[in-house]
Amino acid sequence: MAETSDFKAKPPVGIDPIGASSEGASVYELIREDIIEGRLAANERLVVTDLARRHGTSTNPVREALQLLRGEGFVIFTPNRGARVRPIDQEFVRDIYEIGVLIEPALTRWFVNMATVEDIAELERIQGLIEENDFADTFRHSELDTAFHTVMYQRHYNRHAAELWWKHREVLRAVSRRFNFTLARRAAIMREHRELIAHVKAGNADEAAELVARHVEGSGRHILEHMRARNAARAG
C-alpha cells in the first residue's frame, strides 16, 4: 500500500463481489468499459452476434452480460429489438452527481467520527501525491482522487450506499477524463482537500460533511459545464 505508482481504479474492498460467469465476466467488463469510456456511442445498437464475435465467445455470455448491464442501468432493452447503449448525457450526469451530493456527506460524517491516525496519515499521503502530481498527469490525478475518497468511504457500514457511490464515481470519472481541469477547479480541489483533512483531524463532522457536499457539487457542475461547452461547440 505504500507504493506510489500502483493506483488502479479498483472497487474498494468488500464492494462488487462480482463473481460473474468466468467468460461472461470479461465480456461484461469490456462492454461496460466501452460504454462508460464512450467508445460505444450513445443509443448505439448492441447486436449480440457482433459482440459475441468481437469478444470471441458465443452469444449466451453476451446476452447475460447485457442483462446484467440492464440491471445496472447502462443498457436499455426493447422487446424483440435488443439492446441499446444508455446515453450518458448531461441529464444522466446531473442525476448521479446530485445523488452524490446527498449521500457523500453522510458517508463523510461517519468517517470523521471513525477515522484512525492511520486513516489520516493515508489521506495526507495521498493528498501529498496529488499535490506532487499537480494535474500534470490527469489520469493519475483521477486515480489518486478516487483513492482519496475511497479511504473515507470503503469501511462504511452501509455497503449499499458505498456501492452506490462507487458505481456513480466510476461513471463520473470516465466522463471527466475526456475533459481538462480548469484552473479554478484545480485550485478548488486542492483547497477543499486540505480543508477536508483539517476537519477530519479536528473531528468536525458537520463541517466536513458540508464541505464534501460543496466539493461534490463543484465537481459535478464542472463536468456539466464542460459537457455543455462541448455540445455547444459541436452544434455551432
Add this chain to the structure above:
Amino acid sequence: MAETSDFKAKPPVGIDPIGASSEGASVYELIREDIIEGRLAANERLVVTDLARRHGTSTNPVREALQLLRGEGFVIFTPNRGARVRPIDQEFVRDIYEIGVLIEPALTRWFVNMATVEDIAELERIQGLIEENDFADTFRHSELDTAFHTVMYQRHYNRHAAELWWKHREVLRAVSRRFNFTLARRAAIMREHRELIAHVKAGNADEAAELVARHVEGSGRHILEHMRARNAARAG
C-alpha cells in the same frame, strides 16, 4: 384516477421501462416477487433448471432473468456455483432506508416548490382514503401510502433518484407487509402525513423536507424493530 379501489403497486409513470424479453419478463417478475415477498428464503440456491421447469420455459430466459436480478442486487452469483437469493435482512433494510432518509427529503423539497393545486388535492384525497381505511386493511394502507408518496416524487426531474426511491420502496413495502403496525406508528404516520400536507400548502420546503426525513427514519426503525423482535422470538 378518481377511482378509490384501483390502487395497485405500479411504478410511477416514466419509471421502469422494463421491456424485457417477453418470456424473460414474466420469469424475472415472478422470481423477483418471490424474493421480495420472502417466498424464496434467504440464501436459497436458485437452480436454473428448477426455475425453468417451474415456470414452464427453458433455461435461457431464467438465466437472463437472474443476471438482471443480479444487476439490481437481489441475487448473488458465485462463479461455477450459480445464484443465491440475497438475504433481505436487517442490514439490508437498514442500508436502504438510510439512503431513503438522505434522498427523500431532497425529492420532497423540490415537490413543495412545484406543487400545484391539483397535486395538493390529490394528496388530500389519498390521505382521506388512508384515514378512512385506518389500517383496517393493511395491504390497502400500504398501497395508499405508496400512492401518497408517489404523487410527490413521480414528476421529479431526477429520474435516477426517483427510480432508486421506487426500488427501495418496493423492498420495504414487501418486508413491512409481514408485520403489523404498532399503535404508536399508526399515530405517527397519520400525524406526519397531515403535517406534511400542511407544509406543502404553506410552501415550507425546509420543514417538509425535515419532516419527511423523520417520517422515513421512523418507518425504517419501525420495520427494523419488528425484524429484531421476530428474530429474537425465533431464536428464543
Add this chain to the structure above:
DNA sequence: ACGCGCCAAATCGTACATTGTTTGAGGAAA
C-alpha cells in the same frame, strides 16, 4: 407518390455439450 409484400437480419427460445462442483458410498486407519 403510396401502399403491399417479400427478404435480410437479429432477437428469443430450445436443445445439447462441456466443465466444474457436490455428494455419498466404500474402505482404510485409529
Add this chain to the structure above:
DNA sequence: TTTCCTCAAACAATGTACGATTTGGCGCGT
C-alpha cells in the same frame, strides 16, 4: 465401531449451436 479419506457418479453451471419468430427496409406494382 467410529472417523476420515478417496474417488466416482450425479448434478448443475456455463458455453455452443440451431431453429423459430419478429422486425424493419427495400423494391415492386399500382
